[in-house]
Each structure stands twice: as C-alpha cells, then as structure tokens.
Amino acid sequence: MIVDRDLWFRERDRFYSRMIEDLYIGYLDHGILDLLKMIFRLEGVFPKSSCTGRITIVDSQYPWRRRGSSIVYKSHYGLSGSDLLYIIGKKPLYRYWITVSGPIMHLSCVNLKTAHKMLRLARDAGFKHSGIFSLGRKGITVELISGVSMISILRDGEEIYIDLDRIDEYVSRVNDVLRQGRSRLYELKNAILKHIRGESNG
Amino acid sequence: MIVDRDLWFRERDRFYSRMIEDLYIGYLDHGILDLLKMIFRLEGVFPKSSCTGRITIVDSQYPWRRRGSSIVYKSHYGLSGSDLLYIIGKKPLYRYWITVSGPIMHLSCVNLKTAHKMLRLARDAGFKHSGIFSLGRKGITVELISGVSMISILRDGEEIYIDLDRIDEYVSRVNDVLRQGRSRLYELKNAILKHIRGESNG
Numbered sequence: 001m002i003v004d005r006d007l008w009f010r011e012r013d014r015f016y017s018r019m020i021e022d023l024y025i026g027y028l029d030h031g032i033l034d035l036l037k038m039i040f041r042l043e044g045v046f047p048k049s050s051c052t053g054r055i056t057i058v059d060s061q062y063p064w065r066r067r068g069s070s071i072v073y074k075s076h077y078g079l080s081g082s083d084l085l086y087i088i089g090k091k092p093l094y095r096y097w098i099t100v101s102g103p104i105m106h107l108s109c110v111n112l113k114t115a116h117k118m119l120r121l122a123r124d125a126g127f128k129h130s131g132i133f134s135l136g137r138k139g140i141t142v143e144l145i146s147g148v149s150m151i152s153i154l155r156d157g158e159e160i161y162i163d164l165d166r167i168d169e170y171v172s173r174v175n176d177v178l179r180q181g182r183s184r185l186y187e188l189k190n191a192i193l194k195h196i197r198g199e200s201n202g
Numbered sequence: 203m204i205v206d207r208d209l210w211f212r213e214r215d216r217f218y219s220r221m222i223e224d225l226y227i228g229y230l231d232h233g234i235l236d237l238l239k240m241i242f243r244l245e246g247v248f249p250k251s252s253c254t255g256r257i258t259i260v261d262s263q264y265p266w267r268r269r270g271s272s273i274v275y276k277s278h279y280g281l282s283g284s285d286l287l288y289i290i291g292k293k294p295l296y297r298y299w300i301t302v303s304g305p306i307m308h309l310s311c312v313n314l315k316t317a318h319k320m321l322r323l324a325r326d327a328g329f330k331h332s333g334i335f336s337l338g339r340k341g342i343t344v345e346l347i348s349g350v351s352m353i354s355i356l357r358d359g360e361e362i363y364i365d366l367d368r369i370d371e372y373v374s375r376v377n378d379v380l381r382q383g384r385s386r387l388y389e390l391k392n393a394i395l396k397h398i399r400g401e402s403n404g
Contacts, residue, residue, distance in 0.1 A: 002314070062350075062379075062382060063349075064330075064348070064349030064350055064351070095375075112204070112337060116337070128266075131333035131334055131335050131345060132333055132334035132335075132337075133333050135314060135318070135334075143333060147265075147266030148264075148266055149265075149351070149353055150265075150353050150354065150355070151351055151352050151354070152352065152353070152354035153352070153354075153372070153375050156371070159368055159371050160365060160368070161365055161371070161372045161375070162364070162365060163362060163364060163365045163366075164365075166361055166362070166363050169358070169361050169363070170363045173297075173355050173358065173363070180264060
C-alpha cells in the first residue's frame with residue numbers, strides 16, 4: 001500500500017479545518033462550498049484545493065512563462081470592455097496575453113480504487129483532462145481539469161492584434177468561456193449527487 | 203502489483219512494431235523518431251503515442267466541443283498569413299477558433315517507480331502538466347504535456363476579432379508558439395540523454 005491511512009485521515013482533518021477557516025476569512029467562493037462539503041462526505045476522498053476558474057491578463061513573453069512576467073489583471077467573475085481597453089491601451093513590457101482557465105480541483109484519495117472512481121466520475125462530468133498528479137504516503141492526488149480554456153495574445157509592443165471595434169463582442173466571448181467553465185462545476189456536483197444516491201440505493 | 207509484466211512486455215513489442223510500420227508508411231515525423239527510439243531503450247517504459255504539436259482551426263461553438271464541429275485547417279509545421287486570411291474570410295457555421303497545441307506523449311510504464319521517474323524527468327524538462335493518465339494490467343500510462351498552448355477565437359458569424367492589418371504579425375506569433383512547443387521535445391531528449399549517461403556512470 002502506498003498511502004499511510006492514519007496520515008491520510010490526519011490530512012483530511014487538517015484540510016477540513018482549513019476550508020472552514022478560508023470560509024470565515026472570505027477566501028472561499030460560496031459557489032464552490034456546497035461541492036467541497038459534498039466531496040468531504042464521500043468515502044476515501046477529500047478536496048485539497050480548488051479554483052472556480054478565472055480570467056488573467058499577463059505581461060509576459062509567453063503566457064506559460066513565470067520568469068519576468070507580471071499579472072496586470074485577474075478576475076473570477078468577468079471582464080468588461082472598458083477594463084480591457086484600458087489595459088490594452090498601455091504598451092506592455094513584453095506582450096499581453098489573456099488566459100481564461102476553467103475550474104481546477106485537487107482531490108486526495110486514500111487508495112487507487114477511489115482515485116479511479118473519482119477520475120471516472122469527473123471525466124464523465126466533463127473534466128476530460130483529469131489525471132493522477134502524484135502518489136505518496138499522504139494520499140493519491142487526483143487533478144480534475146476540463147478542456148475549457150482560452151489563451152490569446154492581445155498586444156506585442158506597439159502591435160495590437162484584437163480589432164478594437166469588436167472589443168465588446170470579444171469580451172463577451174471571453175466571459176462566455178469563463179461561464180462555460182463554471183457550468184462544469186455544476187455538472188460535477190450533479191454527478192456526485194447521483195453517485196451518492198446510487199450508492200445508498202444499491 | 204497492478205501491471206501484468208508479461209502483458210506489458212507483449213505490449214512493448216507490439217508498439218515497437220507499430221512505430222517501425224508508421225515510419226515506413228510515413229506517418230511518423232522524423233523529428234521525433236530519435237526521441238521515441240531513445241525511450242524504447244530505457245528500462246520499464248515505452249512510448250505509446252506522440253504528437254510533436256500542431257496548429258488547428260476549427261469551426262465550432264467552443265474549441266473543446268467535438269459535436270457539430272469541423273476542422274478547417276491543420277498543420278504540424280506552420281501557418282501562413284494568406285492561409286489564415288483565406289479561412290477567416292469565409293463565414294463560419296459557428297465560430298472559428300485557432301488552437302496551437304504543444305507536444306503530447308503517452309508513455310507506458312511497468313511500475314509506479316518508473317512512472318514517477320519519468321514524471322520527474324519530464325516535469326524538469328518543461329512538461330509541467332504531466333500526470334498519470336491511467337493504471338491497468340497493461341501498464342501505467344503517463345501523459346506528458348507542457349504548458350505551451352494558445353486557443354483563440356478568430357471569428358463568430360460576421361464578427362472578425364483579429365485586426366486584419368496585423369495578420370502577418372499575428373501569424374508569426376502563432377508559429378512562434380508552435381516552435382516553442384517543439385523546443386520542449388529537444389529539452390526532453392536532452393534530459394533523457396543526461397539520465398542515461400548518469401545511470402551508466404553511477
């Protein structure tokens with residue numbers, strides 16, 4: 001056996017307390033709280049971290065490069081045309097890239113059977129890019145990721161690539177991608193609910 | 203033990219024959235052949251499938267949706283400004299999305315120790331989004347993916363979002379992302395070479 005069960009249960013308690021703490025501090029998005037609590041109720045699995053999805057604009061040579069890059073905008077709720085115009089109007093140090101990420105969740109599972117079960121459940125709910133992120137004594141970490149994503153270049157030096165006459169329509173496409181990501185979380189919640197009911201029935 | 207060793211070795215032989223076949227048919231990119239052969243030489247791991255990265259343009263409501271979507275352009279080598287102008291000039295059924303994917307590789311490992319080793323090696327070489335894709339009797343499948351990616355909307359109905367006066371510069375940014383992906387393959391090759399030399403030395 002890879003996972004130390006006692007250690008895993010201690011980790012589970014620790015992450016539960018942390019969730020409650022985050023909730024009081026206001027770190028936690030209420031939209032995801034139900035889902036997190038629901039996963040804590042399942043056997044052999046708990047959520048370690050989660051993000052409901054977000055829009056970021058970075059000034060960077062490449063959007064995947066951290067070194068030398070700076071975040072110029074970040075929102076979990078949505079971008080406005082005037083926000084984007086304001087940002088895009090200033091010359092970047094390198095390039096402006098906009099990224100819309102769908103939801104990401106890390107779950108800790110007590111054994112491979114549970115990890116498999118959660119992966120199947122998540123993939124069926126639209127988290128197609130999910131996999132096992134790591135295996136260790138503390139647990140098997142499953143990463144849930146969907147294909148919902150957008151990564152575009154906005155400006156390089158003096159060159160603006162987006163048609164500024166279409167900025168409002170462009171922004172509504174961007175916000176739509178964020179919403180599509182959010183809807184994956186509801187699908188996941190429904191899939192888990194169905195799973196819980198199925199188990200208690202049979 | 204999860205993996206059936208005899209079955210795994212038979213799979214290895216089968217995939218080796220397939221690689222040779224693909225090579226003769228011309229399916230296989232010569233740029234990746236060295237890397238594949240190198241991985242076959244490692245102990246307890248073989249490559250199941252690989253893609254050196256590509257540019258695709260789809261006509262689809264969302265780029266991650268397969269249903270109802272059609273591929274209007276695909277290249278492993280690079281896009282030209284005139285190609286893009288020609289495509290973007292025709293009204294899509296839904297929306298045109300351009301995607302640049304970095305390299306992807308699926309490796310089959312004989313046990314968790316090897317899977318871990320390959321994951322560490324790949325992450326260090328820039329394949330940061332790698333993970334275990336599946337575990338079964340036939341092997342542990344490790345997926346190697348880097349963060350190199352671009353997914354942008356080009357046109358929705360009558361609305362074109364890209365500034366057509368900047369199309370050549372935009373295309374060179376797109377091709378640059380493809381090249382960045384390719385360079386990850388060289389980094390992986392170097393990392394494996396270093397690993398092989400390290401093992402034979404000590």
